[in-house]
Amino acid sequence: MTAPLPGPGPQQVAAASPAPGRRPSSRRGLALVAGLVAFLLAGTGAFVLARNHRAAQVTVSCDDDYGCVPGLKAMSALGSLRDQGYTCTTESDDWHCELTIGTTYFDVWFRVYDELIHKMSIRVNRAGDDTMATTGVAYLSWFATIPYRDDPATSKDIRDWLAEQIAKHKETKAKILDYEYVLQNPDSKSTKFTIEAVS
Numbered sequence: 001m002t003a004p005l006p007g008p009g010p011q012q013v014a015a016a017s018p019a020p021g022r023r024p025s026s027r028r029g030l031a032l033v034a035g036l037v038a039f040l041l042a043g044t045g046a047f048v049l050a051r052n053h054r055a056a057q058v059t060v061s062c063d064d065d066y067g068c069v070p071g072l073k074a075m076s077a078l079g080s081l082r083d084q085g086y087t088c089t090t091e092s093d094d095w096h097c098e099l100t101i102g103t104t105y106f107d108v109w110f111r112v113y114d115e116l117i118h119k120m121s122i123r124v125n126r127a128g129d130d131t132m133a134t135t136g137v138a139y140l141s142w143f144a145t146i147p148y149r150d151d152p153a154t155s156k157d158i159r160d161w162l163a164e165q166i167a168k169h170k171e172t173k174a175k176i177l178d179y180e181y182v183l184q185n186p187d188s189k190s191t192k193f194t195i196e197a198v199s
Contacts, residue, residue: 058147058178059197063113067178067197069147074112077146081108103128106139111196119196120146126189132166140166140183140193147179147195166191 059067074095078088081097086108088097095110104126111119122143124136144162145155158176162183165172169187173180175198184192 060116062116062118066113066118068113068116068118069197070116072117072146072149073115074110074117075115077110077117108143117146119194122193122195124191124193132186132191136191137163137166140191143193143195144181147197148177 058070060070062068078090078095078097081099082088084099086097086099086106088095090096090112093112095112097108097110099106104124107123107125109119109121110117111121120143122140124132124139126132126136141159141162144158148154148158154177158181161174162181165183166186170183171186172183175181178197180194180196180198182192182194184194
């Protein structure tokens with residue numbers, strides 16, 4: 001069983017954000033990628049990433065009808081967030097955590113079945129002049145890589161891909177293995193990022 005990653009807090013968000021004007025490379029690691037398809041459809045980018053092997057199970061069945069992140073209890077993820085200063089509540093299948101740092105509000109909703117995470121919806125609301133590149137890339141990347149925390153190569157590809165979409169201010173819907181990623185409003189003061197197991 002994999003231990004959960006430490007939750008994203010003020011130190012991780014500030015330290016891991018790329019320098020303004022610096023575009024992260026999305027071309028590294030191509031030897032590990034079996035297929036890469038990118039296209040635009042009605043103004044929304046779509047991206048599909050497939051690997052020639054899987055390092056670990058990507059989803060596990062939960063609540064009979066859904067896929068969930070394997071090996072990570074939702075309560076462990078909430079514990080990591082609480083350790084970073086988040087206030088969290090749990091009600092039925094919807095669990096919520098929030099944190100305010102200066103003028104930036106971080107908000108996370110988890111859909112939980114059988115004590116496992118099926119869906120994560122993350123919002124970053126910025127009241128100041130900070131761009132998403134300076135306040136949110138590391139934060140969103142932490143959540144984006146939770147399903148692939150045992151696969152460093154896939155995690156890196158996802159981080160690079162996400163940083164590129166944010167740098168281009170591009171709304172994007174992507175299917176990466178067994179998860180759907182939706183990035184909305186990356187250039188606005190309220191950016192939303194959703195990750196859902198779809199297999």
